[in-house]
Amino acid sequence: MQRIFIGDVQGCADELDELLARASDSFGEEFCLWVAGDLINRGPDNLRPLERVWELVSAGRAQYVLGNHELNLLAVDFGLRELEPNDSFGDVLESSEASDWIDWLRSRPLVASGRLSEQPFAMLHASASPDWSFEKLVEIGEQVSARLSGSRGDAIEFLAANPSTDPVRDALGRLTRCRSVSTEGAWSSAEPESPTRAWHREWLDRGHAYGLVYGHWARQGLHVAAGLRGLDTGCVHHGRGRDGFLTAWLPESNPRNSQRRESAEFEVPDDRFWQIPARRRYYDPVASTA
Numbered sequence: 293m294q295r296i297f298i299g300d301v302q303g304c305a306d307e308l309d310e311l312l313a314r315a316s317d318s319f320g321e322e323f324c325l326w327v328a329g330d331l332i333n334r335g336p337d338n339l340r341p342l343e344r345v346w347e348l349v350s351a352g353r354a355q356y357v358l359g360n361h362e363l364n365l366l367a368v369d370f371g372l373r374e375l376e377p378n379d380s381f382g383d384v385l386e387s388s389e390a391s392d393w394i395d396w397l398r399s400r401p402l403v404a405s406g407r408l409s410e411q412p413f414a415m416l417h418a419s420a421s422p423d424w425s426f427e428k429l430v431e432i433g434e435q436v437s438a439r440l441s442g443s444r445g446d447a448i449e450f451l452a453a454n455p456s457t458d459p460v461r462d463a464l465g466r467l468t469r470c471r472s473v474s475t476e477g478a479w480s481s482a483e484p485e486s487p488t489r490a491w492h493r494e495w496l497d498r499g500h501a502y503g504l505v506y507g508h509w510a511r512q513g514l515h516v517a518a519g520l521r522g523l524d525t526g527c528v529h530h531g532r533g534r535d536g537f538l539t540a541w542l543p544e545s546n547p548r549n550s551q552r553r554e555s556a557e558f559e560v561p562d563d564r565f566w567q568i569p570a571r572r573r574y575y576d577p578v579a580s581t582a
Contacts, residue, residue: 293353294319295408296566297326297415297541299507299523302361303335303380307527307538307568308344314566315540321353326404328507329359329417329468334528334575338381342393355404358440359417359508360468362397363451369394370448377578399441402467403433408543408557413503419470422494423477426502436464471509483511492520503558505541514539514565519558531573540566 296315301308315323325348332338348354365381367373369390375382384393405414405426412426420429439450439460455462465479472484473491484490492515495504500519507524509515515522523539530536542564543557 294323294542294544295326295406296323297328297505297521297523297543299328299525299539300330300359300510300527301327301332301335301341301538302330302528303332303338303341304527304538304570304574305335305337305340305344306571308341311538311540311566311568312344314568323353324348325354326415326505327354327356328415328505328523329357330361330507330524331356331359332365332384333361333379333381335380336574338384339387342384346396355415356400357404357416358397358400358402358468362400363464363468366394366397366447367451370444370451372448372452378575398447400437401433402436402440402464403430405430405433408503411501411503411556411558413505413558415505417468418506418508419466419479419491420495420504421466421477421479422473422491422498426500429502432460432463433467435460436467440464469508492517492522496520510536516560516562518560521558521562525567527568527570528574530570532575536570536574537567538570540568542566 327345331341331345345354345356349356364379365384368375369385384390387393403414403416405412414429440447450461453461455465469481470479470491472480472482472488473494474488480488496517503519505521505523509522510524510526510529512522514525521541523541525537525539526534527536527538545564
């Protein structure tokens with residue numbers, strides 16, 4: 293199947309439907325959607341994207357990893373935080389199937405892995421530690437998923453845990469929220485500002501042999517570098533000083549070369565992207581009162 297990787301949807305259901313219609317026109321049912329987290333929140337319709345992706349996952353035609361906005365939904369449902377003015381996932385919480393959606397989301401992975409042209413790769417929402425090997429990344433993803441997908445009580449305890457004393461809880465934050473790292477390896481959700489660096493710059497300096505597909509960083513926009521594909525192009529942020537798009541990467545749609553080098557799919561330059569323009573402005577953030 294043709295793999296189609298997409299960045300943050302964040303409740304932009306019409307744009308997701310347009311992308312899926314294009315995929316069906318191009319490949320029939322012979323495609324597999326890989327969703328890099330943040331399928332929900334900020335946008336106008338969260339149930340429809342969840343339903344579409346659930347159908348594809350159930351049919352064995354999608355992979356979907358959790359992002360920080362899915363974790364925000366879980367935290368509200370668990371009573372760990374209040375529904376905030378900028379949250380739009382009330383439609384999920386008010387659904388008659390809310391408990392089913394919560395349980396299904398808890399069962400989603402944090403890291404999905406595979407191979408492209410024989411090169412190992414992983415899809416996650418925000419970042420990997422620059423020090424993690426491919427095997428370590430997959431292992432940590434499994435550890436986090438096991439803690440989150442256990443009993444409801446265990447999942448609540450896990451999300452409420454202190455990251456400074458629980459390394460697996462800290463790894464969850466890094467996988468779903470990190471943008472910058474310090475020279476000592478500490479991570480932050482803030483954008484890099486000296487002396488910190490973008491997490492992926494530190495990751496590239498390690499010379500890893502695996503590729504990464506991620507989302508989360510709308511202000512950065514489409515990020516195409518050797519071994520990296522960052523796909524969050526801010527569909528839900530359209531009109532906030534920029535144009536927003538839902539971006540897809542189709543690595544196997546046009547083989548990079550006839551020799552099929554192991555790293556061919558993650559080479560640059562790369563033009564194998566679809567971009568669905570946002571249909572309108574969606575998100576007017578309310579200033580925090582905290």
